[in-house]
């Protein structure tokens with residue numbers, strides 16, 4: 763297994779919708795293991811394939827960050843199929859390090875995906891889990907959490923990031 767470099771805001775690969783995985787072959791299995799190791803090393807609670815430069819529709823989520831094995835979800839070709847309610851909490855992203863901002867998200871989300879054995883699954887998530895599911899599927903569609911911000915909040919965070927990029931510290 764290997765820890766892969768995480769792409770940051772400004773990298774084009776984060777803005778391209780990822781491709782559906784048609785075959786979960788040995789190469790994909792190895793890549794999934796690398797994604798899990800990269801997420802834990804960061805550390806983070808979720809990672810999308812395009813965050814490590816691979817434009818495939820795969821995400822990993824683990825709210826326990828490796829502490830409880832049953833909380834690791836490998837999601838191939840995930841789609842959000844139902845949303846309920848609303849929550850207003852702080853959110854961050856491994857591709858936008860050291861920035862957090864309040865993002866409005868659904869309180870509950872239902873996701874359909876294939877597990878790493880190719881079995882179709884459906885899962886309801888609530889609270890932070892719903893947030894992670896929406897955040898990672900956004901990534902796979904070429905989105906980032908800052909896209910959900912508006913007005914001054916958005917201007918402020920983008921200005922700070924651009925400053926960092928310019929100074930070579932990004």
Ligand SMILES: [Zn+2]
Pocket residue numbers: 854855856857897901
């Ligand atoms: Zn993210």
